Amino acid sequence: MKGHIRERKAKKGRRFEVVVDIGRDPYTGKRKQKTKSGFTSKRDAESFLRKWLVELDENRYVEPSKETFASYMEHWFTSHYQKRVKESTISNRKYAMDKHLIRENPFANKELSKITTEMIDALYNDKLDEGYSTNTIRKIHQLLNQAFKQAVKWKKIAHNPVIDADPPSVKTKDTVIWSFDEIHRFLEHCKEERHYITFLLAIYTGMRRGEILGLKWSDIDFKKKIIRVERTLIHIPEKGYQLSSPKTFKSRRQVPITDYILNELITHKEQQEEWKDRLGGTYQDNNLVICTEQGTFQDPRNLLRVMKRLCEMANVTSICIHEIRHTHASILIREGVDIVKVANRLGHSKPKTTLDTYAHLIPNDQDQVADIFHNALMQKKQPDVSIM
Incomplete structure (x- = not known):
């Protein structure tokens, strides 16, 4: 590429302009130029010209966008x-x-x-x-x-100004969880509620609210005793509630469950059959585990209201469904379950996410670390070899 400097007359003395040839327009064949004016000294103009030519040669030059x-x-x-x-x-x-x-x-x-x-x-x-x-x-x-x-x-700007910006660090709130006593009191008070199975699944599986509300009967393997998390219930403005793929790749997972939960699910399914018989053709069978008595999607907001009422009745700490998930994870960690297994059960994309969230709950066994190392080393101690 070629470039030159030309002098311009101005009211306040001499001014210099940098001109660079950047080839010809492929459609018109006319020569294309870029200019930069306003330099008060020829030296400054020459310095800019050298820098400009290097940027153009290395395809680093960006024409500043006028777009707002x-x-x-x-x-x-x-x-x-x-x-x-x-x-x-x-x-x-x-x-x-x-x-x-x-x-x-x-x-x-x-x-x-x-x-x-x-x-x-x-x-x-x-x-x-x-x-x-x-x-x-x-x-x-x-x-x-x-x-x-x-x-x-897209070459609208030369540099991303956000890279050097300084957003505030996220301040996390203290995680609120239930004690064993509160779990039992809450379940006791909601046994006769239609949402008993919903809260039971949340407590015993640690699944997300949307995952529970998007669960279908085909996702439950009664022989292998697992729940396959395949979808989640989401809300789209102006479209309403609909099913979507899980939050992340790791969210699509298998969650083992006990015979107790399987039996409760069977009881719930029998109750659903009664709803179907009562409503007949007006029942909308979407194969959902958790649904309204008409078979339609359960509005999460109604679930919130029910939970708040039940917390007051049971006289337990008022928490949201996501904090039931925290309660589930906390119990597993306090019982010594490996953090990777907990992460897989919760559907976290990385065990680090689980560790960052629940690190304070991991039992502190630092006092035993020295003894563990010493005992391991002594068990592997090689017998003395005499020198002949």
Whole structure:
């Protein structure tokens, strides 16, 4: 590539302009040039020209985009992002983008190429001051990073300003779990409830709420005593509840269950048959284990209301269904079950996730470590070999 510098006359003295030839337009055949003006000294212009030529030769030069941040985000989200994530994720992320990055964002209408790391950090601080959780701000950060990363790939900007941004660390709340006594009291008070089997499955399997509500009878192997987690119940705005694939690859798993749970499931199935007989042709048989008396999807919000009422009746700590999952995991860990086995049962993508969440519950046997090492070494001690 060739380039040169030309002098321009200005009211305040001489000005220099850098001009670079970048080939010819493949359609018109006309020569294409890039220019940069406003240099007050020829030396500065020459220095910029050398840098510019290197960037062009190495295909690193990016023509700064005039597109506004808000316009780019809308385009990126609809043409790229939403085609690569699950439908349930789209609605959550779209809400976060519209609210935090477009409607309530001071740099929403600035040019994409002029967004700086300082502006992004200021946005995070504003959200903190407004009372949003650190977890919400981290999700905003992840969305921004993905969007700017793609802008670099599309050569709309030269650098991703989110890389150097400093989002707040996520502050985790103390995990609230039930004692053994509370578990027994709660189950005793909900035995006559239609949702007894729902809470029983949550306590005995540690499955996610959506996984339990999406469970079908075909997912239960009564001979092998396992539940196959194949789907989950999700809510899509304007579409309602529907079944979807599990949260992650590891979420698709097999959960062993006991004879006690199998017998309770059989009893529940007999009750469902009574619903079918009573309603006849109006019953919607979707083969669901947990459903309404009409056979339709169970609304999770109703489940929440039932659980709150039962917690008050049983006089136990008021927790949500996800905290029943924490209770299940905590009991397994305190009983000495290997962390990898617990992770597999819960459907965590990595054992590290389980360890990070429940590390404080793992029994501290540090006092025994020295003895364990010493005993192992002594057992492997080689007999003395005399020298001839």
